[in-house]
Every structure is written in structure tokens, then in C-alpha cells.
Amino acid sequence: MSDISARVHEIRALENLAAGRTAIHRLHPLAKLFSALVFIVFVASFGRYDFARLAPYLFYPFIMMALAELPYRLLLPRVLIALPFCLFAGISNVVFDKAAAFSVGGVTVSLGVLSLATILLKMYLCVMAALLLVATTPFTELTAQMRRLCVPMVFVMVFEMTFRYIGVLLEEVHSMTMAYKLRSGNKKALEMRHMGSFVGQLLLRGFDRAERVHAAMRCRGYSLKHVPPSRRQFKRADALALAAVCLPSLLLRFITVW
Amino acid sequence: MHMADALVSPAVGMAMNAISVAAIVAAAANVKKDELAEKKVPIMGVAGALVFAGQMINFTIPATGSSGHIGGGILLAGLLGGVPAFLSIAAVLIIQCLFFADGGLLALGSNIFNLGVIPCLFVYPLIFKPLIKGNADYRRLPIASVAAVIVGLQLGALCVVLQTLFSGITALPFGTFAALMMPIHLAIGIVEGIVTAAVLCFVYKMRPEIIDGSARPAERPGGVSTKKLLIAFVVMTVVVGGALSLFVSANPDGLEWAIGKTTYKVLGEETELEAVGGIFDGAASLRDSVAFLPDYAFTSDPENAMGTSVSGIFGAAITFIFAGATGFVISRTKKRKKAVVNV
Known part of the structure; x- marks a missing residue:
């Protein structure tokens, strides 16, 4: 239950962060999107045991967080969401890859442990890159950029509406589960046999609501046909920022510091 | 999933x-x-x-x-x-x-x-x-x-x-x-x-x-x-x-790793695909010059397993601290600047 309100809170918190006014926030969304992608591709391209070579990439999230004035506390815990599957794949490495890598003061570290550490570090870097993108780019700019990139209109619309409806439906789910709990002697979770009518009900309500909202939007002149994407100039600062991420990523890929 | x-x-x-x-x-x-x-x-x-x-x-x-x-x-x-x-x-x-x-x-x-x-x-x-x-x-x-x-x-x-x-x-x-x-x-x-x-x-x-x-x-x-x-x-x-x-x-990747592992078992030592036949040499050198991903250090040889060692791990730890410190210093300076502006 607290889970649901936590999720609503998460979205709002990210949107608040994205409304900031730092130099990073002002960058062209394309520059931010592209540098995040380049960063992730470079990080992902490292081998299974390249833990030490990956470490310098940590500068990116830390510097970005500081420049964009993002609170560490809000972003760091989110990384945990990606943890279970990575941990599963990583721990299997510990089991299957038992050859010794090196030993520190008599404790032998196996290659599997090293690769687990590498996977976790990669996970952290990649998750942070994506979070930094949305924490510094307002949602409307993100979708405007999608339009400029010629992403099909229908899809951008669906994307926008899904995002907006998530908050609405989560609140609906919250009140429905609350009502269910109060009437069911404080059960921890729904019974499976009630799922059909519960989710079905939520769905029908949602569809009705969507139709009402759509009618209201039509009344205000909304149509799928023409939404001209707002133009935005790619300035020198944007190019510099892009280069500032891409060049070190490239260099660190081929130069071994440690 | x-x-x-x-x-x-x-x-x-x-x-x-x-x-x-x-x-x-x-x-x-x-x-x-x-x-x-x-x-x-x-x-x-x-x-x-x-x-x-x-x-x-x-x-x-x-x-x-x-x-x-x-x-x-x-x-x-x-x-x-x-x-x-x-x-x-x-x-x-x-x-x-x-x-x-x-x-x-x-x-x-x-x-x-x-x-x-x-x-x-x-x-x-x-x-x-x-x-x-x-x-x-x-x-x-x-x-x-x-x-x-x-x-x-x-x-x-x-x-x-x-x-x-x-x-x-x-x-x-x-x-x-x-x-x-x-x-x-x-x-x-x-x-x-x-x-x-x-x-x-x-x-x-x-x-x-x-x-x-x-x-x-x-x-x-x-x-x-x-x-x-x-x-x-x-x-x-x-x-x-x-x-x-x-x-x-064309890129040393999962596939090559799998192949490397298999040949390792067969020949008793790590052999790469191009080492088996000379025909691949040209392709391999071309690949190495254009490859986006140089060879992964996939090997069970512990000495160069990861191109790193204990010192590498310490280096990583130092990097981590240094990166964190950099972020901290930047946000400190920004805050101080703001304080000055506010005053």
C-alpha cells in the first residue's frame, strides 16, 4: 500500500527535479539523450572482469548530480530496483567461475566475485545515466524532442497519456485496495479469485474516464493531425557538453588508468 | 523479467x-x-x-x-x-x-x-x-x-x-x-x-x-x-x-567467448578463432583496427584475467572516493555562490 503512494511520490519528485534551472537543465534534450546513450554503450562494452577500468566512469554521475544540484538521497536508492535480476545473473557467475583472480592478505578473490562486482558497477552506472536524463529534462521537453526526432505521432501521444494516467490510476488503485482491506478484515493482499473483478473494475473505470477526458480534449480543439514540434537550437554549449561526456568515455575505453 | x-x-x-x-x-x-x-x-x-x-x-x-x-x-x-x-x-x-x-x-x-x-x-x-x-x-x-x-x-x-x-x-x-x-x-x-x-x-x-x-x-x-x-x-x-x-x-563478444571456452576445453589452452587458421588473420587484423570493442579479457589465466590486480582494485576504490569528492566540492561551491548571491 505504502508502495503505491511511494511510486506516485517518485514520479512527482522526478518531475520537480526536472523543473530545475541549472546549466545542465538548460542543455538541449538531444545533447543529454545522446550523451546518456553514448555513456551507457561505452560502459556496457567493457568485459566481465573490467571492474577497475570501469571505475573512472563514476565521475559522470557524481559530477552531473553536483552540477544539476540533484540530491544524492533521492537518486541513489532507485538503483536498487534493477538489483534482483542483475544479482541473480551475477551470483551465478560466482558459482560457475571459481578460478582465483588475486588474493588480498590471504583472502582469495575469485573471477566470479570480480565479475559480480563488475555487473553491479555497470548496473549502477547505467541506471544513473538514465535517471540523470529524466531528472534534468522536463517531460514536455522529452516528448517535444521525440516529435523532433520524427517518432510517430500516435506513439508520442500514447506515451504522454500513459505517463499522465499513471498517477491517476495509481491513486485509484490506492483507494480501491484501501476499500478492499477495510472490508476484508485487514488482509495483506487481494485473494486471487477477486483479481478478475478488481482489475476488471479498474479497467472499465479507466476506459470510461479516458473517453470522458478525450471528449473534453476534443472540445478544446485537440486532434491527432497537427502538433508542430517546437523548434530549438543546438547551441555551442550543447555541443561542448556532448563532447565533454563522449570524449572521456572514448578515451577511458582505450586507455587503462589502473 | x-x-x-x-x-x-x-x-x-x-x-x-x-x-x-x-x-x-x-x-x-x-x-x-x-x-x-x-x-x-x-x-x-x-x-x-x-x-x-x-x-x-x-x-x-x-x-x-x-x-x-x-x-x-x-x-x-x-x-x-x-x-x-x-x-x-x-x-x-x-x-x-x-x-x-x-x-x-x-x-x-x-x-x-x-x-x-x-x-x-x-x-x-x-x-x-x-x-x-x-x-x-x-x-x-x-x-x-x-x-x-x-x-x-x-x-x-x-x-x-x-x-x-x-x-x-x-x-x-x-x-x-x-x-x-x-x-x-x-x-x-x-x-x-x-x-x-x-x-x-x-x-x-x-x-x-x-x-x-x-x-x-x-x-x-x-x-x-x-x-x-x-x-x-x-x-x-x-x-x-x-x-x-x-x-x-566481427566483434569479440559473447560468441567469441563461447568459442574461446570451447576450444579451451578441446586443446587445453586458450586459442582464438583466428589462431586456428591463417585465413582469418587478415580479417582479424582488419577487425582489430575497426573493432569498437577490443578483446575482452576472457580467460581463466589468473595473472592477466582482468588486466588488473590488487592495485587495480585499490585504484578503483580511490577513483570512487575521488569522484564522490569532486561532486561534493562542486555542489559545495555552487551552494556557497548561491549564498553569496542571496546575501
Whole structure:
């Protein structure tokens, strides 16, 4: 239950962060999107045991967080969401890859442990890159950029509406589960046999609501046909920022510091 | 079942991204042809949000004491039709990836393929629709939903295994990984199938027209037929897959690692593919000069296993502290500047 309100809170918190006014926030969304992608591709391209070579990439999230004035506390815990599957794949490495890598003061570290550490570090870097993108780019700019990139209109619309409806439906789910709990002697979770009518009900309500909202939007002149994407100039600062991420990523890929 | 960025290699990730982008473009073009598209868009948005919100609803699974949540691909396809459902799922996956750190930008294509393309564009038209036979009722709906969800999840799980394997990040052998993933997802599939069936039956009871509309084969007046769309996807997959395999074999990647491991077992020492025959030498040198990814240090030789050692780990630790300190100093300076401005 607290889970649901936590999720609503998460979205709002990210949107608040994205409304900031730092130099990073002002960058062209394309520059931010592209540098995040380049960063992730470079990080992902490292081998299974390249833990030490990956470490310098940590500068990116830390510097970005500081420049964009993002609170560490809000972003760091989110990384945990990606943890279970990575941990599963990583721990299997510990089991299957038992050859010794090196030993520190008599404790032998196996290659599997090293690769687990590498996977976790990669996970952290990649998750942070994506979070930094949305924490510094307002949602409307993100979708405007999608339009400029010629992403099909229908899809951008669906994307926008899904995002907006998530908050609405989560609140609906919250009140429905609350009502269910109060009437069911404080059960921890729904019974499976009630799922059909519960989710079905939520769905029908949602569809009705969507139709009402759509009618209201039509009344205000909304149509799928023409939404001209707002133009935005790619300035020198944007190019510099892009280069500032891409060049070190490239260099660190081929130069071994440690 | 979300793949993470840390588990895919750039080659696999980018190829899957390309396939998924192509699928989205094709699906959007298909939906747009529909005259009712404008009316459908808000409903698709709500449906996507519903999948997201639905994952927050925990229910207890009888006799096991564990809890599960709904997945969504087949559920949405049964309500909206395969192609619109695919767009909704893709939107949700992008939002989950960007805002909730579930999945990642590089793994996004894999996730859209495993959870969107497979259930909505393959399983729904090929299994759900034939089982419904254009005439939904309380007997056919449950059978079709359970079968479709199970097949969809099994194929998705198989794809996760293949994508992870081709990326070469885990040491799990294919058989073991598949043997772990498939039964788990069979169990999940049965439970999810039953819930999907229950929801679809409920909607059918309350508003039969919603289900009927999307399960009837004559639903697409004059648009692209499902069969044509399917053929297009198969062709696209083969073409991109072919390009991918070229890229993968041109780059030392999961495949080469697998080959390296195998030859290691046979010859008793680590031999690379090009070392076996001279023909590959030219190709190998060309590859090394253009390769985006130089050789991974995949070897069981502990001395150069990772091109690093104890000192490397200490170096990493120092880097971590240094990076954190840099961030700290920058935010400190910014705060101080602000304080000065405020005064």
C-alpha cells in the first residue's frame, strides 16, 4: 500500500527535479539523450572482469548530480530496483567461475566475485545515466524532442497519456485496495479469485474516464493531425557538453588508468 | 523479467533496439490507418497506465502463500487488439526504464521485444485469436488466455536467456540458464494466465463489446492484414538478425567467448578463432583496427584475467572516493555562490 503512494511520490519528485534551472537543465534534450546513450554503450562494452577500468566512469554521475544540484538521497536508492535480476545473473557467475583472480592478505578473490562486482558497477552506472536524463529534462521537453526526432505521432501521444494516467490510476488503485482491506478484515493482499473483478473494475473505470477526458480534449480543439514540434537550437554549449561526456568515455575505453 | 543494461552487450542491445524501433514505427503506421485511431489513443494510454498500476496490486496465490502481480501483454491485446496493445506496452516499458530504473536504455529494445513484440504481435494473433475463433465466450476466453500467456512468457524467457548468452556477461551455460528460467516462468505463466482470463471474463460479462471488438478477425477494415504484418516482422527480424550476427562475429563478444571456452576445453589452452587458421588473420587484423570493442579479457589465466590486480582494485576504490569528492566540492561551491548571491 505504502508502495503505491511511494511510486506516485517518485514520479512527482522526478518531475520537480526536472523543473530545475541549472546549466545542465538548460542543455538541449538531444545533447543529454545522446550523451546518456553514448555513456551507457561505452560502459556496457567493457568485459566481465573490467571492474577497475570501469571505475573512472563514476565521475559522470557524481559530477552531473553536483552540477544539476540533484540530491544524492533521492537518486541513489532507485538503483536498487534493477538489483534482483542483475544479482541473480551475477551470483551465478560466482558459482560457475571459481578460478582465483588475486588474493588480498590471504583472502582469495575469485573471477566470479570480480565479475559480480563488475555487473553491479555497470548496473549502477547505467541506471544513473538514465535517471540523470529524466531528472534534468522536463517531460514536455522529452516528448517535444521525440516529435523532433520524427517518432510517430500516435506513439508520442500514447506515451504522454500513459505517463499522465499513471498517477491517476495509481491513486485509484490506492483507494480501491484501501476499500478492499477495510472490508476484508485487514488482509495483506487481494485473494486471487477477486483479481478478475478488481482489475476488471479498474479497467472499465479507466476506459470510461479516458473517453470522458478525450471528449473534453476534443472540445478544446485537440486532434491527432497537427502538433508542430517546437523548434530549438543546438547551441555551442550543447555541443561542448556532448563532447565533454563522449570524449572521456572514448578515451577511458582505450586507455587503462589502473 | 526485465533485462538490465548491465547484462547486455552493446551489439545485442543496439540490434534489439533497432528491431523494436522498427516494430514501433510499423505498429504506429498501422494504428494510424484506423479511422478510430484518435479515439483509441486515450484508451491506449489508460491501458498502458493500467498495466503499470496493475503491477502494484499484489494478490495471494492460493496454497503457496507467495504473492504475484499481473503482467499485461495478452490482457491488453485481448482488449485493444495486438498492435495497439503493443504500442501501450512499449510506452510503459520506456517509462519504467526512464523513470523507475526498471530495465535500461540499452536493454530497452530487448525488453520491448520480449514483453511487447512477442505477446502482442506473435502470440496474440497466432494463438489467442485462433483459439477464440472470432467468437468469445466463457469457455474459449479462459483457454485462449492461459495458453497465450504461457506461450508468451516461455518465449520471452527464452529470449532473455538468448540475449544474455549472446552478450556473454554471465558464466551460466545455456542449458542451466534455460532450465532455471523456463520452469519459473511456466509457474508465473499459469498464475498470470488465470488472472488474465478472470479479468477478460469480467470485462466480457460487463461490456461484451470491448472484447468482441478486438478478438473478431474482421476488425481491420481495409487496413494492413495481420498476416502481412507478421511476414514483415519475420523478414525484418531475419534481416536485422543477420546484420547482428555479422556484427557479433566481427566483434569479440559473447560468441567469441563461447568459442574461446570451447576450444579451451578441446586443446587445453586458450586459442582464438583466428589462431586456428591463417585465413582469418587478415580479417582479424582488419577487425582489430575497426573493432569498437577490443578483446575482452576472457580467460581463466589468473595473472592477466582482468588486466588488473590488487592495485587495480585499490585504484578503483580511490577513483570512487575521488569522484564522490569532486561532486561534493562542486555542489559545495555552487551552494556557497548561491549564498553569496542571496546575501
